Amino acid sequence: MVYTCKVIEIKKEVKDTLTFILEKPLNFKYSAGQYGIFEHKIGEEIIRRSYSFSSSPSEPNLAITVRFIPGGKMTSYLFGLVIGDSLSFNGAFGKFALEDQKSVVLIGGGSGVTPFRSMAKYAIDMNLSNEITLIYGARTPKEVLFNEEFHSFLRHPNFKLYLTVDKPDGTWHFHSGFITAEFIKEATQNKVLDKTYFLCGPPVMLTAIQTALIGLGVSENRIILDAWG
Numbered sequence: 001m002v003y004t005c006k007v008i009e010i011k012k013e014v015k016d017t018l019t020f021i022l023e024k025p026l027n028f029k030y031s032a033g034q035y036g037i038f039e040h041k042i043g044e045e046i047i048r049r050s051y052s053f054s055s056s057p058s059e060p061n062l063a064i065t066v067r068f069i070p071g072g073k074m075t076s077y078l079f080g081l082v083i084g085d086s087l088s089f090n091g092a093f094g095k096f097a098l099e100d101q102k103s104v105v106l107i108g109g110g111s112g113v114t115p116f117r118s119m120a121k122y123a124i125d126m127n128l129s130n131e132i133t134l135i136y137g138a139r140t141p142k143e144v145l146f147n148e149e150f151h152s153f154l155r156h157p158n159f160k161l162y163l164t165v166d167k168p169d170g171t172w173h174f175h176s177g178f179i180t181a182e183f184i185k186e187a188t189q190n191k192v193l194d195k196t197y198f199l200c201g202p203p204v205m206l207t208a209i210q211t212a213l214i215g216l217g218v219s220e221n222r223i224i225l226d227a228w229g
Contacts, residue, residue: 002039003028004088005062007081013065014143017111018079019054022062022087032056032098032122033115033198036091038064040077049074052115052200052226053092054146058125065145067111096226098122101196103131105188107179107209110138112201115226117146119198124156133160133195135187137179137205141165141172162187179205181212192216200226 009021030036035052055063069075081087098104098119106116113136123130138144144163153159164175164183175183185192197213199206206225213223 002088002090004086007083007085007087008061010081010083013145016068017065017145018068019063019065020078020081020087021055022064024060024062028062028092030057030092032118033096034092034094035096035115036064036089037093038074038078038087038089040074040088042073042077047073047077050093052094052096052118054114054117056118056121056125058122065111065114065117094226096198096200096224098130101130103133103195105133105135105184105195105197107135107184107197107199107201108137109179109201109205110143111145112205112226113145115200116198117149120150120153120159124153124159129158131158133162133187135162135164135179135184137164137166139165140167141169160187179209179212181216184209184212184216192218195222197223198226199223 003025005025006023007020008023011019013019030053035050037048037050039046039048051064051066053062054065066075066078068079096115108116116134120132120134123132150161154161164177164179165172168176199209210223
């Protein structure tokens with residue numbers, strides 16, 4: 001079903017990334033981690049792109065968080081929107097969703113962290129018993145999405161956060177470098193088995209992380225992928 005909703009707020013997250021907060025359509029339901037297929041018509045061509053909801057089903061409005069792609073038809077359109085404009089989407093879709101898994105590890109890179117904001121926010125708002133570990137990598141400290149909010153989630157005893165950047169600066173006091181098997185072992189306190197792993201980001205990154213997880217003995221049916229780009 002195609003929904004059309006109003007843009008009620010636009011927030012700048014980092015230098016090339018915006019969050020579009022949308023009026024939630026009446027009776028629209030989705031699960032934390034799912035996505036919508038957003039569309040825009042240019043002449044006779046309908047441009048469609050999939051974006052995970054960065055909002056939680058526990059929040060009153062919908063949100064998507066989008067990184068600008070130079071020359072991208074959809075991001076050029078989105079970044080030209082103003083409050084009061086309308087946006088159409090079809091959904092929700094996807095099995096990349098937080099359910100009743102006891103212990104989950106969310107591993108994301110860049111804007112691939114957007115569905116994990118939805119999952120973590122939902123688990124905290126609903127006081128779920130899921131143990132959630134978020135491992136998130138960005139290029140630089142200034143490109144870490146939802147940084148303050150993720151740190152605020154640490155007040156919940158079941159949420160753990162492990163950040164890394166490729167290019168640290170003098171302000172960075174966390175891990176640096178790629179997400180490796182050793183980093184995953186550290187983030188899980190060497191308890192890598194019997195967890196469900198959600199991976200979201202560029203295919204080359206996910207392939208490397210999936211290989212690392214399998215090398216650590218994680219069963220393939222415990223690895224759920226959402227590749228993009």
